[in-house]
Amino acid sequence: MITGFAIILDEEVLYVSNSNKYPSFEIVLFVEKLISSLNPTNYWRLTDIFFEGETGKERMIIKQIVTENNQNLFYCITGDFPSSSKEVSKLMDEYIEKVTANYETAEKIKNVSNHSEFSKVIKLITGYLWDKYRDPIEDEIIDVKCSDMENKIIYCGISAQGLPIISQLYDKTLLNNFHREITNENVELFTSSISAKLATIVMNTQIRAKTNIKEVHFNDLGDHGCKKIILCSPINEYSLDFIASGDVVKIKGIFKQLEEIIAQEQILRYEFEGDLKPFRYLKNQLNEFLNNNF
Numbered sequence: 001m002i003t004g005f006a007i008i009l010d011e012e013v014l015y016v017s018n019s020n021k022y023p024s025f026e027i028v029l030f031v032e033k034l035i036s037s038l039n040p041t042n043y044w045r046l047t048d049i050f051f052e053g054e055t056g057k058e059r060m061i062i063k064q065i066v067t068e069n070n071q072n073l074f075y076c077i078t079g080d081f082p083s084s085s086k087e088v089s090k091l092m093d094e095y096i097e098k099v100t101a102n103y104e105t106a107e108k109i110k111n112v113s114n115h116s117e118f119s120k121v122i123k124l125i126t127g128y129l130w131d132k133y134r135d136p137i138e139d140e141i142i143d144v145k146c147s148d149m150e151n152k153i154i155y156c157g158i159s160a161q162g163l164p165i166i167s168q169l170y171d172k173t174l175l176n177n178f179h180r181e182i183t184n185e186n187v188e189l190f191t192s193s194i195s196a197k198l199a200t201i202v203m204n205t206q207i208r209a210k211t212n213i214k215e216v217h218f219n220d221l222g223d224h225g226c227k228k229i230i231l232c233s234p235i236n237e238y239s240l241d242f243i244a245s246g247d248v249v250k251i252k253g254i255f256k257q258l259e260e261i262i263a264q265e266q267i268l269r270y271e272f273e274g275d276l277k278p279f280r281y282l283k284n285q286l287n288e289f290l291n292n293n294f
Contacts, residue, residue: 001080002134003058005095005126007113008074009106014113017126023208024051024060025076030204031216032072034197034230038154038243039177042066043222046074048083053211059083063092065106073106075099079137083217087140091133098125151246151254153294154228156286157195158262158279160238160272162203164195165279168286170294198241202232217248231255235263237271244294254293261289 004021007014008028016022027049035044049060058078065073075096081088102121103109112118154174157167169191172182180186205213216230229251231242240262244251262268262285267278 004078006076030201047217050215051211052214087136155243159199167195202239
């Protein structure tokens, strides 16, 4: 089922078909800041975000377009469908095609976004697409296959109440993208930045969108289209956060094993009171598991 359409340019949500979905689409802005902080070369492209909470499951499919002026234009569609849906892919292509037929550039979209006519035109487009694709999407049969892509762990951590508790950077080569020397101090600063942004995304999704962020998928255009994924799992009042690249299906299987192990920890059954010392042993546990599985 399709539940919403949006158009986002840089740090502004220009159009939302369903005002109740605004907080969900706003999460794209937080995720983009995280991706930019991981890789400044602008080669990483956000593709979809998966939410799961008390109100159910929902996925946001995203087409990120970087313009000649280095603006980030996002076309977004939410609904209850898998990321590998061919029908949703066709829906997204037609969505972009019809919007572009009326507004050729991101600059034109920006210039008319405050006009009432813009909302009317996009509403007509999205209404037509909703009618056309709702049945094919619901009736589609999905065949998920694993690839032989090499798996690599990038980051893993635990947060609570929007605050990082445990964080570990495994792919230190990311610092090369910022022309920083790989020293303990630089690694620690970079890791702290990642963990803080992840914790902010988790917290804002819970508070503003009233759900939990479970998965974020993006492609690396500079690495032969390598798939990268962010996985988040609520464990009581905590969040287990994970970034990796490679075969998404296999990575999710590894993460599920880690989630089951960490969920058994007694310390995560008590509310976080601000003292990090009791949690330090968890870093060794994360390292041991991940080094054995990647």
